[in-house]
Amino acid sequence: MRGQVAIVTGGGSGIGRAVCLQLAGRGVLVAVTDIRLPSAQQVADDIVSRGGEAAAYQANVTLNGDVENVVQQVVQRFSRIDILVNCAGIYQVGPIASVSENEWDRVIDTNLKGTFLFCKAVVPVMQRQGRGAIVNLSSISGRTKSTLAAVNYVASKAGVIGLTMALANQLAADGIRVNCVAPGTIDTPMTSSVFSADDVERFRRQIPLGRMGQPDEVAAAIVFLASPEASFITGETLNVNGGAFMV
Structure with missing residues (x-):
């Protein structure tokens, strides 16, 4: 993967941060993208301090102008995605x-x-290159019942899985693989800000492996799906939830 260029959205914290660091550790040039530019810059600085190459970008992913601007800047700087x-x-x-x-x-x-x-903005670049890898983040809530997640969150994450399969089918002939990772309860700032300690403990007891996951564990699955080792995998949703999907 050395010398490849990656855009990571939500790269300023949690799972996104872990993905940025792991990709950089494999020699990937990382465009750290986050709605909070200082957070993205901190991750980019961490990568550079470890001998990698990265740049920070601010984007609100709900705004097409922000998304297209980031993609254009990354192509201008790195020539590819x-x-x-x-x-x-x-x-x-x-x-x-x-x-x-x-x-x-x-x-x-x-x-x-x-x-x-972001998929729509990046796909033409990858099509011109004749290859690319996209990994989307869903959730166990998008695949099975959820006792606490609101219906909008569940619907959004189920939609990401459907979007992943549709894109994988459409883009396979272009050499572009599209996959998805569905984490369970992961120890991230978002988890601690939303759930009480009692909620988290209840989740932990429901996980066969007996603990919450760590961002690095989800990131490892994402990096695998983006890597040449997953060259024959597309349209897949990989569970990373300590066995909670079985319960």
């Missing part, structure tokens, strides 16, 4: 009665529309 990892996302809990129309739109726009917009 080999990998896209869509990690940007937000969460919501509660029953359907608690979800307003604005909240529905906000979660769907960030988690599903944002993934669509």
